[in-house]
Amino acid sequence: MAPLLTMTGIKKHFGGVPALRDASLEIEPGEVHALIGQNGAGKSTLIKILTGLYRRDEGEVEFAGAPSHLSSPRGAQSAGIATIYQELNLVPLRSVSENVVMGQEPKSFGFMINWPEAHRRTREILSRFGIEIDVTAPLGSYSTAIQQLVAIARAVSMDAKLVIMDEPTSSLDSSEVEILFGVVRELKSSGVSVLYVSHFLDELFQICDRVTIMRDGKTVGCREIADTTKLDLIAAMLGRNADEIEAEGLTELAGGSAAFDEVVLDVDHVATGPRLSEFSMSLHRGEIVGLGGLLGSGRTEAARSIFGLDPLTSGTLRLNGREFKPAEPSEAIRARIAFLTEDRKAEGIVPDMSVRENLTLALLPSLRRNGQIDREREKELVSEFIRKLGIKTSHMDQPIRELSGGNQQKVLLARWLATKPDILILDEPTRGVDVGAKREIQAIIRTFVDEGHAVILISSEFEELVEGANRIVVMHEGKSVSELTNPGITENALVRALAHHEDATP
Amino acid sequence: MTTVTSEETMRTDYTSRLKDHGGLIALAIILVFNILVTPNFLHTQTLAVNISQVATIAIVAMGMTLVIATGGIDLSVGAVMALSGALAPLIFLSDFGQAYPVLGLIAALLFPLLAALVCGMFNGIIVSVLKVQPIIATLILFISGRGIAQVLTNGNLQTFSNPEFSYLGTGKILGFPFQGWLALAIACLLFWVVNRTIFGRYLLAIGGNERAARLAGGPVRGVKIGAYVICSVLSGLAGLIVVAINSASDAARNGNLMELDAIAAAVVGGALLQGGKAPIFGAILGAVIIQLVKYTLLANGVEDEVALIAKAAIILAAVYIQQARKE
C-alpha cells in the first residue's frame, strides 16, 4: 500500500540555528505511528511544517499521493490533517461547543449557525471521552485536562485522514489516557492514521504500530514497535549504546522510609473556595509528599493556597510552627517556599525574555547590589544552573520561547532551585519532559530533599508519584481524604484509594 | 504571535541588521532631505529650536514607554500636563508665592509634580488593583483632568513673568536649551532603571507575562503603579516646561493631543504595545523623528492638511520598518 504521508529531507532553520537538519517521516494509512526524541529533537517543528504553520527550507512532503505545499493549518485541515498541538491551542474565553465545532459549524438556512445542533454534536463527541459538561460554558473554566480532551475531541471530530497528537497525554491522568487510547484504536480501525508524539514510552507499546526516532533534528530510525524494546528506543533517542545505558541503569528513585520528625509545614483545614474546601496535610524536613487525585480534585488549588495565590477563606497554615498567612507569592518566596506551576506557558515563562532573565526572575531581590542587579553574579548563577541541569540553549541570552518545551521546564525548575527554597511545590514537574530529562529532574528533586528540604509533588503520573513520594495525600473534590504511607505506596493502592472515593460519591 | 510568526526570524543578516536600525535610518533620511531642501537647516539655532520643541514630547514619551512596557497605555498625559501646568502659576502668583518668592518657586515646582504623582497613583491603582483596562482607566483622567485644571483656574489663561521659573523652558546650558539637557538626564536615569535595576527587570517581566511575574514573586501592583507614577510625573514636568516657555498657562491647550504624539514616538522608537520592551533611547529617537517631520513640513510651507497626511505616512513607514524587525 502506498504510504499516506512521506516527508523526506526536511530542513528548517530558525534565525541561523538549525532545528531540523534532515528529518523524514513515513506514515501508512490506518497506522498509529509514534514520533519520539529528546526535548528539542525537532518533533514539534516537524509537525508544524507538516501542517503549514512553518515553511520548510528544504525537503519534500507528499500527502495522500500528491506533493503537498501546505501554507496554513487551514489548508492542512481541509487536506485531511487534524492536529492537536503541543501547546494548547483553543480559545479559553469561548464556549466548549465553539471550540469543538469552529470551522465546521452546523448551519441552518446556509448561514445561520444551528446552535442546538452544535451543542448536541459537541456533547456527543465529548461523551466518547466520558466527559459530561456544560458545553455552553467558557472552555477556560475547565481544567487543563478537560481542555486537552476537548482539543482531542475537536481533532477527532474532523473526519481527517491523519490525526496528529503532539504529547496529548501530558496533562491527562491514567483513566483519561485509557479513554484516549480507546479513541485512538477506534480511529485506527476506521482507517485513520495517527501520528503520536509522547515522552511516555510505555504508552507507545500499548497503541503504536511503528515508531520514528529523532535526534538533533535528524530522523535516526524507524522501527516496528513489536521488534523493539524501551531500552532500544532510549538508546536511539540519546544516540548511545543500549548496553551502556543498561549498565548505568535508570535507577529507581524510591523514597526511603526514614522517620521524619521535624514538621516544616502544617496545613490545617484550609479552604479557598469551592475547588478547595478542606485541605490538611503536614510536611517534614527531608520528605516528599505527593498529592494524588483525579483531575479537578483540587491539587493545584491546594498548592496555590500555600503559595499565597488564593486567599484562605478558612483554616490555618503553620510554617516551622509559626502561623503563616501569605497574601502574595512574594511573601511565600520570602518564607522560602517555591512553586513550579503546571501551566508553563501561561504562568511560567516570560517568552520574550532571555533564559538568563527567566532563570533569575524569582531571585532578583537577593541579586540587588548598590541598588542594581549584580550582573556578574547573575551570569555566574545562570551558567552554573545551565550546566547543572543540562539546559540546552545556544547561549544564556537566547529568548526562552525559542527553547523546546522540556528545556523551558528545566529553566523554570532552575528558577526555583536558585532561590534555595526550604519547601518546593512541584505541580506536574515533568510534564512534556523527555525520559532522560525526567530522570535528571527527578534526581535533582531527590538531591534537594536529601539536603534536608521538603517537596510537595503533584503529578498525574501515578508511577512518578509512587516512585518519588514518601507519603501521598489523596485528594478528592477539593478535600484531602486519605493518606498512603510507605511501605503501603503502590500504584494499586493509589488507584484503589482514588476509586474508593470516586465510588463513594455519586 | 510568537509561534506563528517567528518563522520570519529567518532572514539574511544583512537585512536584519538594516531593520535593527530602522529608526536611525528613517532619521538619516529625514536629515538628508532637510539638509538638501529646507532653507537654513544646518544652523545651530535650528538645532536649538528643535531641541527645545522636542524635549517635552521626548520626556512624556519616555514615561509612556514605561507604561507601554507593562502592556498598558496612558491617555491622561496631556491632561496631567494641563493640571500641573495650571498649578504652578497658581502657586507662585498666590499671596504666599509673592511674599516668599524662593519658597513659592520651590513649591511651584514641587506641588504640581506632586499632583501629577497623585494622578499617576490614581491611574496605576485603577489599572493594577481594580484591574480596569488601561485605555479606559486613563480615559477617566483624560476627560476630567483637564476639567479639574480649568476649574482651578476658572478657565482663565494665567500669564506671568517669572524669569527663575521660566528658566525651565528658556534657559540654556552650553548654548542648548535647558530642557534638552533635562530630557537627556532623564533618559540616562531611566535607561539605568530599566536595564540595571530590579524594578526595570520586573517591569519587563510584567509586560512579558504578568501571571508569570506574579508567581515569581514580582510586586506586580507596585511596579505597575510605579510605571504610571513615573509617566505622570514626567508629564507633569513637561507641563511645567510648556508653561515656563510661554510664561503663560493655558489649561485648555497645554498638552493637547500629547498622548498621541507620545504614543507614536514610543512605538516608532520600538516599544511593543503588548508590553515587554522599554527602549528608552528609542523613545527619544521616536520623538526626534516626529519633531523633525513636523519641522520639515512647517518649514517647507506644506499646508496643514497635507502635513497631516504626510505625518500619517511617515508614522506608518517608521513603524513598518520597526515591526518587520521584531519578528
Place this chain on the structure above:
Amino acid sequence: AGLPPLEQKDRYKVGFAQMESNNPWRIAETKSFHDTAESCGWDLIATDAAGSAAKQVADVDSMIAQGIDVLFLPPREEKPLIPAVKKAKAAGIPTFLVDRSVDPNAAKPGEDFVAFLGSDFIDQGRRVAEWTIANFKGDKGIIVELEGTTGSSPANDRKKGFDDRILEDDRFEIVASQSGDFARDLGRQVMETLLQAHPDVNIVYAHNDEMAIGAIQALELAGRKPGEDVLVVSIDGTRDALQAIIDGKMGVTVESSPFFGPLACETMKRYAAGESIEHWVQVKDRIFTTDNAAANIDEAY
C-alpha cells in the same frame, strides 16, 4: 412664515449654546452672558458643545425640549448649525445668532432667525491689512501668517480679508502661512520654525492675539526685536496684546469683543417690545494701537 414672537415678561428662560470653552475669548463671552443674566431677568441655561457642531445642535435640541423662550447661538459652523436654527423656529423660539452667522442661503435673518449680532471676520482681517499698509515703514514687507484652527470660519475669513487686501499692494509678500491653532504655545512653535526657514521675515500677522504673543516670544528667543525689526499685527484686543502694544512689541490689534451679554439683552428687549430688528446688529470693533492701548487695557479681558 414669520418670526416667532416674544412676549414681554419679567423673567425669560434663555438658552445660550456656547460652542467651546478652550480659549480666553470664548470664556469671556460665556462669562459675559452669565454676568448679564441677573440684570436682564434671564434664567440662563448655558451649554457647551466642546467644539463639535453636531453636539451644539444636540444641545440646542435639549434646550428646546426644556422649553426656553429665547435662544442665543454662536454657531460653531456656518452650515451645520442651520438645523438648530430651523428647529428652534419650528418650536416657536426666537433665535439670535451671536458672533458668527450661518449660511445666508439656507437660513435668513428676519425669517429663520431674528438677527445676527456680531462683527465681520473678513473685515477684521482687512482692517489689519489696511493698518499694516499704512504703517509699515520698510520697502519690502515679508509676511509670515499664523492661521487659526484649520478650517474654522474665523481662520478662513481672517485670512481672506487680510490676504486679499494686503496683496493689492506689491510691497508685500506672504512667504509662509501656517496654522497655529489659535493657541499661544503652537503659535510660538510655528513661529520658531518659520523664523528658521525665513529669517528675513519682518511682518507677522496672527489670526488672534494668543498666537501673536507666542510669536513675540519666539522672536525674542531667537534674539529678534519684535516691534523694531519685526512688526506684529493681530486681532482680538486681549489684555496681553494691549500690554504688548504698550511695550512696543506689537503694532496693532483689531478688536473683536467677546462681551455680547449686554448687547444680547438689549436686542432681545427691543424685539420683545415689538421693534423690528435690523438683520445684522453690527458690533463696532475698535482698533487698538499705541494711541489708545493704555487707555483701554483695564477693560480688556
Place this chain on the structure above:
Amino acid sequence: MLDQNAFDMRKYISRNPQSVAVWIALFVLIVFGLLRYDNFGSAYNITSFLNYNAMFIAISVGMCFVILTGGIDLSVGSVAAFTSVVAAYLSPYGIEVAMPLAILSGVGFGLFNAVCIVFGRIPPFIATLATMLGAKGGSLVISGAQTIAVDWGSNFTHLGMEKAMGIVPWTIVLVGILIIGLWIVLEMTSLGRTILAVGGGEDASVMMGLKVNRAKIFAYALSGGCAGLAGVFLASGFGAGQPLEGVGWELSAIASVVVGGTLLTGGLGSIPATVAGALLLGLVFNILNFENGKGWISFSAYWQMVIRGAFLFAVILFQTRVMYRRPNVEFAK
C-alpha cells in the same frame, strides 16, 4: 445569549456580569432623569436624543467588532468626518447614491487599516492612528477646509431630518436594522464566531484553521463602514459635510464598548450591551444639559468634564466591584 438552547437569566448574568452592569446603570440614569426633570421623557427629547446618538451607536457597534478581534480603531471619528464630506458632495444625486458611496469610502479606509494590520503587521493602535491623521488631512483637502453644504433640494436630508411614518427618525430605523443585523452576524454566523475566537486567541485560531485574516479584514472594513454611515447621518442631519467633526469620537466609542462589558483584549462582548453603553454615555450629556436648566447649579463646561470623568469612573467601579468579577475564565494573554 443566543448561543444557548434556552435563555437562562441566571447563567446570562453570571457569565456577563459586566454587560448587566451597563443595563442597570442605564436604567438608573433614565429613572433619575424622568423623576428629576420636566420634559425629560418628552417625545421631542427622546427622538432628538436618539437621532443625535445614532451616529455614536453606529460607530460603537463597528468599534465593538474591531475590539472583539483584539484590535482597536482610532480612525472612526476622522473617517466619519471624511465621509460626511463625500456624502455632502454626492447629496445632489439623492440619498440612494450618496449613502452607499459614502459608506463605501468609509469601508475603503477600513480596508486600508486592515491591510496595514493584517499584511503589514502594524499594530492596530498605530495603523488606525495614522489613518486618523490621514483621513482628517484628506477630508480637509477634499473640502478645501470648508464645511460643504448639502443639497437641500434632493431627498438627501430626509434621512437625518425626517421621521418614518412621522414617528421614528429614519436614522434610528437604519441604526436599528444595523444593530439587529450585526447582532445576528456576531451570534449566529461563523464569521461572527471567528471574530470572537480571533480575539480570544489569535494563534490558537490560526492553529484551529479559522479564517483569521478574513475575520480581521471584515471587522475593520465594517468599522470603516459604520463610521461611513455615521458620516452620512452627520451630513444629512446637519446639512453639511464637516471635515472638522469627529474629534474624540473614537474614545467615546471605545468607552461605550468597554462600558458595555466587552473586553478590550477581545474575545468576549456583546452588541446590545455596546448600544446600551453608547446610550449611557450619551445620556450623561443630555442630563447635564437638563441639570443646567434646573438653575440649581449652572455647571461650567469644566465641571461638566469633571463630572463626565467621575461618572465613567463610577460606572467602571460598579462594573468591577459591585457586580461580581469576571466570569471564571483564565485569560490567555
